[in-house]
Every structure is written in structure tokens, then in C-alpha cells.
Amino acid sequence: MYPPTAVPGLVPGPSKLSRSPGSFTLDDTTAIRATPGAGPAAALLRTLLAPATGLPLPLAPDGRIVLVLDPGLTGLGAEGYGLTVSGEAVLLRAAGAAGLRHGVQTIRQLLPVAALGAGPVRGVRWSVPGVEITDVPRYAWRGAMLDVARHFQPVSFLRRFTDLLALHKLNVLHLHLTDDQGWRMPVAAYPRLTEVGGMPHGGAYGREELRELVAYAADRGVTVVPEIEMPGHARAALAAYPHLGNFPERRLDVWKSWGVCDTVLGVTDDVLDFCRAVLDEVMDLFPSPYVHVGGDECPTTEWHRSPAALRRVADEGLDGPDALHGWFMERIGDFLTGRGRQPLGWTETGRDLPGSFTVLAWRDEDHGLAAAGRGQYVIMAPYRSTYLDYPQSAHPDEPPGQSGDAVDLPAVYATDPAPAHWGAPAAARVLGTQAQLWTEYVATAAHAEYLAFPRLCALADTAWSGGHDWPGFRARLHHHRTRLDALGVPSRPSAILRPERTTR
Numbered sequence: 001m002y003p004p005t006a007v008p009g010l011v012p013g014p015s016k017l018s019r020s021p022g023s024f025t026l027d028d029t030t031a032i033r034a035t036p037g038a039g040p041a042a043a044l045l046r047t048l049l050a051p052a053t054g055l056p057l058p059l060a061p062d063g064r065i066v067l068v069l070d071p072g073l074t075g076l077g078a079e080g081y082g083l084t085v086s087g088e089a090v091l092l093r094a095a096g097a098a099g100l101r102h103g104v105q106t107i108r109q110l111l112p113v114a115a116l117g118a119g120p121v122r123g124v125r126w127s128v129p130g131v132e133i134t135d136v137p138r139y140a141w142r143g144a145m146l147d148v149a150r151h152f153q154p155v156s157f158l159r160r161f162t163d164l165l166a167l168h169k170l171n172v173l174h175l176h177l178t179d180d181q182g183w184r185m186p187v188a189a190y191p192r193l194t195e196v197g198g199m200p201h202g203g204a205y206g207r208e209e210l211r212e213l214v215a216y217a218a219d220r221g222v223t224v225v226p227e228i229e230m231p232g233h234a235r236a237a238l239a240a241y242p243h244l245g246n247f248p249e250r251r252l253d254v255w256k257s258w259g260v261c262d263t264v265l266g267v268t269d270d271v272l273d274f275c276r277a278v279l280d281e282v283m284d285l286f287p288s289p290y291v292h293v294g295g296d297e298c299p300t301t302e303w304h305r306s307p308a309a310l311r312r313v314a315d316e317g318l319d320g321p322d323a324l325h326g327w328f329m330e331r332i333g334d335f336l337t338g339r340g341r342q343p344l345g346w347t348e349t350g351r352d353l354p355g356s357f358t359v360l361a362w363r364d365e366d367h368g369l370a371a372a373g374r375g376q377y378v379i380m381a382p383y384r385s386t387y388l389d390y391p392q393s394a395h396p397d398e399p400p401g402q403s404g405d406a407v408d409l410p411a412v413y414a415t416d417p418a419p420a421h422w423g424a425p426a427a428a429r430v431l432g433t434q435a436q437l438w439t440e441y442v443a444t445a446a447h448a449e450y451l452a453f454p455r456l457c458a459l460a461d462t463a464w465s466g467g468h469d470w471p472g473f474r475a476r477l478h479h480h481r482t483r484l485d486a487l488g489v490p491s492r493p494s495a496i497l498r499p500e501r502t503t504r
């Protein structure tokens, strides 16, 4: 591509990049010219560069950093951008706001690494090398899931994590808000969900802080996709409201073990009303077109024994209690589509979720193919290459994680959201890919960051560039690691053993 010394390695790698003569230096006199609609991108550039550079970067009609929003640039798609840097000017153009935001992140990466620091840096010349870049993502869905149910993380960390995603042009933060071990989503109609379910391992969010997080992420081009688990992985809800279970007289605690829990939601009208009421509040807070409703790891043993569940099987003419899973998900899916949202769920087989669902294929790759074959949209999340709760290597210093073989950097990089043998029709159903950070063994923000990076860099590169250039990625990552250092992302296991540092 380009000699690594000529342009600092960018992650993800751009579709087309060439070096051109000269470099552009930003100083106290540099101003931004923004065409109509490009103002938010100018504000983002100013906000991101302010802490380290202190540059004022005001708007001015003759500004030499020119941000152009031009819907006529259809070749760049919804998220692509063109960037031209010469000695005289920086010209960033895109057809949409998302493209401008990605271009801003590229400018940020082209600056000296010190520009990423959290505090003022003196004596650095803030120069951007001359380049000509045209950059369009391969996949529209480039995500990271964070499990805040198993171990709660404060919203300050979610903002920092969002910033780290945006730096890598990842555009989805999927929040796993509820599980057997915790319920972190405030629901006004059911206050005990967080009063009871927020207790172990942390706390719960406030409505306003979630609303602010959604806005903060949107300013950075990141959509926050909420997940409320059902009908399995719902023990925290059952601890708060026992009547939602299959044996309403039974009292349960919020689960203290990890794994798959037998206690699941009942299938009565009351339970469906509860789920709809919760999802109404979720949709009020999260404008995301997609709403995730779980669907995974739902043992049906209780439905085989519950009189109410067996009555439901008979009334609906189902084949047996196992069919209640699809029946339940179909009703929830219909509710979401009726509200204009897209239901999203974890598929276990590629055939288990109703056709209205977009599916995350987390087990075998072939499940993605099976779902695509049924006409469903698919996001690839195979655990052997996108689950970041597995250790990064077999080194004995790695902190304890999910038991199993390491998911190392080459494995993540090799994630292929639409393998060639799938053929074009199935590939056209693939929206993209995302990484999963489950937190059974992850109690602190520093530990979460340690597990996320640099593996998220590899996922971002694959999702953005469709990457098949491991040596090229490694060369770019070599420089990019200095950016992660400047951002304070822990790179060694020992770092996570230190007392928790505070986040903004």
C-alpha cells in the first residue's frame, strides 16, 4: 500500500490512500469552514482535539480546514468520505454526516499521537501529512457488545468506550442490559427490576444518564443498541417479580452463579404485557432502529412442568413446550415491528428465530448462512473469533477469563462476515460483524479495556475494510498501539491489577 514511514498507520485501513507532497499544520490561527450541515463535524473535530492541543479551531468563511457535506457524492455511500490534505488546506467531503465524522477520526489519527492525550501537550507541531484518501466501509454494521449486566459499568466508562469505538469507526455499541445476574435498565412501571436486580455486582443506570449517553454516542456516529434478555437469562427479573415466572409462588434470588439458568419467564399474557411495557420504555430511551431481545440459551424444562405453559401449548395448538420459544419470540418480534423497530436476537441454529428478526450468529458460522438462506439479515458474531471474554493468549500472565482456548488477534482479524463459499445472495444478507465482551470475569473498566484492545482494532479493520491483509494490518497496528498508549488503554495484564483509575 504505502510505506509505513510515509503516513502513520491508520486503523481501520482506508480503501484508497496515497501520499501527496507537503503537510498541513494546525495552529492558533487555523479555522474551519463548514458547509450547511457540516457544523456538527466541525464541533466534533474541535471537541476531540481540544484537550491535548488547546486549538480554538473557530468557524470562519475563509477557514482552511474545509468540511463539505454534499449529498451528491453518492459514490461515497452513507458512511464514506474523501480527504485531501495539502500544504495549504484540508478538504474533507462526504455525502452524509456519518462520513464526515469518520473523516474527522482519520484526521485525528493522522496528527501526532500526542493529539489523543487527555491533557494539554506543549511543544508539538500539529501537522497532518499530505494525503489523498477515499474511504468507504465494506460493512454497515461494525459493532461491539458490552455486558453491563454481569458486572455493572458506570456511564462514564460507557462514554469512554464509545469514544474508543468511534476512533476505530465502529458504529454500534450494543448494551447487554439485563441477565440472570443483574438488571441495569430503569423501568418506571417496574421499579423493583433495578431495586432488586441492580444490587449484585454494581448498580443501575438512570434514565437521564442513558438518554445523555445515547446523544453523546450519536454525536460520535455510534448507535446504542439496547438488549433486554427474554425469555431466558431473566432470573434478575424473576427475583424482582416472581409472578413473571413459571411457578409464581416461588421466591428466587438474583443468580449468583455463571452459566445457563433453568429459571425462565413464563408464557402468560401477564408476562407478555410485562415485556411490552419494558420495551416501550426501552424504545422511549433508545431511538436505535434495532432492539435486541435476547432469545439465546433458554432451557424449556420449566415449560414442560408448568400447568400454565402446557395450557398455552394446547390453546395455541403447538407441537409441544419446546415450540413456546418461537411462539414467544414471534409475539415480541411482532410488537417491535408494530412500533416501527427491527427485532434483533441471538440465533442458536440459524432457524430458531422468526423471520422478522435480524439475527446475531454467535455459535457456528454456518448458522449465519442458514439464517441468510431463510432471507433473514445476519450479523456475524461467532464466538471463536469475536468473543473477547476468552483470554487473548495462552500466556500464564493472562487474567482468568472464559474457559477455553484463547481468541487471539489473528483469530479476530480472520473473522470473515461473509465467507466466499456462501455465494452472493447469502452475502447480501450480511449486515456486518461485532465483538462481544461478556463480563462474568471482568469487574473493572481497566480489565474491560485490556480485553477489548487491540482485538477490537482487528475487528474494526475487518469490518471496515473486509481485511485480508494480516501483514499490512500488523504494520499499521504497530503504530496504532502508540495511540492506544496515549489514550491510556491498558496493554499489559499487570495494569489491570492496579487500583481502578477514574474515568471522565
Ligand code: ACM
Pocket (backbone or CB within 6 Å): 296, 297, 346, 362
Ligand atoms: C450467548 O453467548 N449466549 C449469546
